[in-house]
Amino acid sequence: MFTGLSAFPLTPLVKGEIDENAxxxxxxxxxAAGVNSIGALGSTxxxxxxxxxxxxxxTRLAVSAAAGVPVMTSIGSVNAEEIVRLAEDAQKAGVSGLLLAPLCYQKLTAEEVFRLYERLCGEISVPLCIYDNPATSGFEFNDxxxxxxxxxxxxxxxxxxxxxxxxxDALARVAKLKSQVAAGVTIGISGDAQSAAGLLAGCDVWYSVLAGLFPDYCLRLTQAALRGDVEETRRLNGVLEPLWRFFxxxxxxxxxxxxxxxxxxxAAPCLPFPLQTLAGAERDALQEVAERVL
Structure with missing residues (x-):
């Protein structure tokens, strides 16, 4: 399930409760679009x-609605015991994979992060995806x-x-990682504005925010990159550059x-309080860009 396009949708909220219909x-x-996997309950x-x-x-809703498309869900927490419980819940809900970023309040060491993943991997029965996202987790992996x-x-x-x-340099890093990691472990790229470059550098999967709303366009971009069509990949990504500036x-x-x-x-507002979507002139400008490029 860890190849191609993995789409990460929003979890729309209404007054802090999940808008299940949305x-x-x-x-x-x-x-329906045919994404390769769905990353329900990611950071997005x-x-x-x-x-x-x-x-x-x-997670139960996502697995049911996915109609057989593999679903991965995040089990991140600052509490290790809670991570294990969340993994158990997700597996009961029928996920095909788990996603974990090492969230921390006290800064973690590399040994502590290794021990966290080591413990979890010994207690799960579905594959795990490591999420290197220091901007939100507070921990930066080295290769x-x-x-x-x-x-x-x-x-x-x-x-x-x-x-x-x-x-x-991107090509060299991806090639080195792929030559050193265990057989069968794929390398994926997130951070949508750099993902076309990541796919062209040899990444196996795009973990995509944009695909959560616009899967058809993102599938075209992903497929072009994975078949090595550099010109088409750059063209499709170039169309999105005004949106990437907002990102x-x-x-x-x-x-x-x-x-x-x-x-x-x-429905607005859809984010968990106190997070806010764009308003005023910024919202109007984003609307114009989105209507023009997608």
Whole structure:
């Protein structure tokens, strides 16, 4: 399940409660589009703001609505015992994979992170994806740690949060990782504005925020990149550059949630309080860009 396009939808909220109809509609649209997997309750899905009960309910809804498309869900928490309980819940709900970023309040060491993943991998029965996202987790992986973790049982993929900006350096890093990690563990890229470059550098999967709302366009881009069509990949990604500028400035969650509200895919406000979607002139400018490029 850790290849191709993995779409990460929003979890629309109304006064802190999951808007089940809107959430199911998003999942059903992804399944109909034929994405390779669905990352329900990723960072875009606001997992860190939801209770254990809400996360279990949303995961069950996602698996049911996905119509056989593999579903992965995040089990991140600052509490290790809670991570284990969340993993048990997700497996009961029928997920095909789990996603874990090492959230922390006290800064974690590499050894502590290894021990966390080691314990979890020994207690799960579905594959796990490592999420390297220091901007939200507070921990930055080095390649040596990623390589060591890849040999743990039930490890399925590594979701990179960053790559070198220089294409040659990005290609070299991905090639080195792929030569060193355990057989069968894929390398994925997130951070949508850099994902086309990541796919062209050899990543196996795009873990995509944009695909949570616009799977058809993102599938075209992913397929072009994976078949090595550099010109078409760059053309499709170039069309999105005005949107990527909003992503870089405001963050992908606020931008995609704003677009979902503008398109009627989620009621406003749809983010967990106190997070806010764009307003005023910024919202108007985003609406114009979204209508022009998608």
């Amino acid at each position: 959430f199911v509609a998003l999942i059903e649209a992804l399944a 899905g606001s997992y860190a703001y939801l209770t254990r009960e809400q996360r279990f309910a949303a 040596e740690l990623l390589e060591a973790l890849s040999f743990l049982p039930n490890m399925g993929s590594i979701k990179l949060g960053d790559l070198p900006a220089d294409p040659a 870089r400035r405001y963050g992908s969650l606020r931008v995609i949630a704003t677009v979902a509200e503008l398109r009627g895919r989620a």
